[in-house]
Amino acid sequence: MTARSSMDIAVVGNGVLGLSIAAEIARRAPKLNIAVIGPPGRNLSASMAAGAMLNCFGEATKYTHQHPAAEAKFAIARQALDEWPAWLDRLCDDVGHDATALRASRTGGTFVLLSGRSGQLAQENFQAMRAALIKYDEPHEQVDPQDIEGLDPSPSARPSHAVHLPREGAIDARAVVTALEAAACRHGVHILPATVQALLAGADTVTGVRFTDGSTLRADTVILAAGSASSALADTVLPPGETPPMLHGNGLSLLTRRTVPHRAREVLRTPIRAGSCGLHLVPLAREDWEYIGANNMVTLHPAHGPGVGDGHAFLRQICEHLDQKIASSQVTQWLHGARPMSLDCFPLIGESSLRGLHFATGTYRDGFHCSPVIARQVADTVLNQATTNPDFDWFTPKRLPIQTMTVEQAIAEFASHEVDAAYEYGLTLPFWLDSETVAQHSRQRARRVHEELDELVALPPDNLMALQGLTASEGLADLRLYLHAARTYHQKPTQATAV
Ligand SMILES: Cc1cc2nc3c(=O)[nH]c(=O)nc-3n(C[C@H](O)[C@H](O)[C@H](O)COP(=O)(O)OP(=O)(O)OC[C@H]3O[C@@H](n4cnc5c(N)ncnc54)[C@H](O)[C@@H]3O)c2cc1C
Incomplete structure (x- = not known):
């Protein structure tokens, strides 16, 4: 086994979390040697398949206010809602003249629609969203679904209610990941196109990583941000039972091009649906191009791709609930990513029992939206800077699965x-x-x-x-x-x- 080199910090995983954390640490501590490790193809990356709706209230569910851990997670999402504008400005400053396309990829505003074909649960989630909007005095407006541009559901799925959220929109996930990588590089972060096979540890500290080719990288701090693959890597050094295992929330989504001009200007979405996410249509910067998502097929082990039956149902539902004319759009890219879902569906953020091994994963449905807040929290912890965000206390990786019900x-x-x-x-x-x-x-x-x-x-x-x-x-x-x-x-x- 050969030693590749050594770094102060090795970030395992090149999705939105790994890159955001690396960029944030590098901005604050330019003298540190930081590497982000991940395969350039980013296989199964949730970030590359994401909407990425920057939604907080739109993601509320009937469970949001039923347990303090769920409240803490919602508080993090609210902080992210406030922080995205400044975070995006900083990212644009980092990438300099390339920032125009990134800025243009931001979609402002979201309509949350309660379809006539929604189930009981979607209705309860819609009510929970409305209650949260009032509770936190979040700007919103009840609108007549007929006035929403680009909305054309099948007659049986016409929305009975619609709420406009002016502060919640979306951004092109793939453009953000590209910009984050450029920003990290600009701050001196090393991007290593490799796959980690195992973490390395001494008596009570992490010591680095071993790559699939057998070479190693020494690092006193390792940040585990490998998405749904994180558990398998953690198992190489941590005692059994320390952290809840990760499942894979497989999502199918598509990039499409309209053939029939009839286009939404803002995000159209349903509330969170049973065992899944909301159906959503996100207009992209390029005229006539759209993102449509998503479904959620949970597996215990990594899947080779999204399920055919789930995909079939998802495509039918997106046309029925949001716009029948999507049926004539052309698919320009099929996307498949695995949402990192812990056994209790809560994030795993913080240091493990092994000194220097930090987790940044388990974000399930809204890790893109929450990434600025998570990056700040992990940077605070790793750099030993005072942390004052008690909402993260719930999500220490050293825990039994959080129990929110009997x-x-x-x-x-x-x-x-x-x-x-x-x-x-x-x-x-x-x-x-x-x-x-x-x-x-x-x-x-x-x-x-x-x-x-x-x-x-x-x-x-x-x-x-x-x-x-x-x-x-x-x-x-x-x-x-x-x-x-x-x-x-x-x-x-x-x-x-x-x-
Ligand atoms: C279809 C879909 C739609 C979504 N929509 C939204 C949305 O609208 N809004 C939102 O906020 N969130 C959304 N999410 C969730 C969001 O994408 C995730 O919460 C977030 O992107 C997780 O980011 P991550 O960096 O932790 O993981 P990932 O993006 O999964 O990144 C992990 C990276 O680690 C790499 N890796 C894996 N194993 C190794 C290894 N052994 N060595 C090195 N590297 C490794 C992977 O290749 C990958 O690139 C969606 C997810 C999906 C699948």
Whole structure:
């Protein structure tokens, strides 16, 4: 094994988080040697498939105000809403004359639409958004859906309500990632086109990384921002059970070009849907070009691509709910990324038991939006600068899965997600059956998963969707092992182990 070299800080992962963190640290501490490591193709990167809606209130759900951890996550999203304008200005300053295209890629304003075909859950999420808008005095306006430019749903899916959020929009994710890489380089960050195979550690500190070609890089600080691949890397040095494992929230999205001129000027989206994200249409800077997203197919292991059935349903729904004319648009690029979803669906941000190993992942649906705040927080911690953001305390990677409900509530919630999703996918029942038939079946499957896991841990509905069809050999056994290890690990005082 050869030693490549050494760095003060190695950032593993070249998505929006890895690059934002590296750029932020390099701006503040120009003397540090920093490397961002990742494959140039950024395979499975969530950032490269993202909308990227800079939405906070548009992402609110009925769960947002039901637990302090969810409130803390929402507080981070609100901070990001305030910070994006200045963050974007700084990024534009960093990239100098290339900034015009980046600025032009920003879309201002979002319409959140409650479609006539939305399920119960989307309705509850819409109500939760409205309550949050009032609670936090966020500017918004109730609008007549007929007045929204570019909205042309099928007759059965006409929105019953629409709210305009002037401060929430979107930005071209791919343009931001390119700009962040340029900004990081301009501040002296080394971009290493490589894949990390394992992290390296001494008795109680991280010491660097090993690449897939066997060479190594020494670093006293390693920031793990490898998206949904982060758990597999953490497992190479951390004791079993220390951090909740990561699942893969596979999302399909598309870049398209209109053939029929009829175009939204602002983001059109639905509220968060059962076990998924909102359907969204984002106009891009180039005339007639759009981004459409997205669905969410959760898997325990990395997927080779989005599911055909999920993709089929998503394309039908986006035309039905937002604009029928999308059907005649031309696909210029299919995008697939894996949202980094921890087992409890909350982020993993902070230092691990291994001194110098910091996590920056688990952002699930809104990591692009939250990236400026997460970058500041991780930079504060790594540079030992006073941190005053208690909202992050919840998300230390050294934790048991955060429990926001009881097992019985989790089973009931999962059943309601399944019923909603079934209707959204086109379920119709004869008059002598009602949705209770679906709910009962879903409750049985959710109960079986909880029983097989052999630990009283309530699983969030989004993740249960991935687990409910699995047998022990397909992954439940691994999860059971993790839960046993987590219980044992967190019963004793947290300590680092030599690996
Ligand atoms: C379809 C879709 C739509 C989305 N829409 C939005 C949205 O509108 N708004 C929003 O805020 N968020 C959105 N998200 C979520 C958002 O994209 C993520 O939360 C965020 O991008 C995560 O960024 P990241 O840098 O942590 O991970 P990633 O972007 O996944 O980056 C991780 C990087 O690490 C690299 N890597 C993996 N393994 C290794 C290794 N062993 N060695 C080195 N490098 C490695 C990967 O190749 C990748 O480039 C969406 C996600 C998807 C999939």
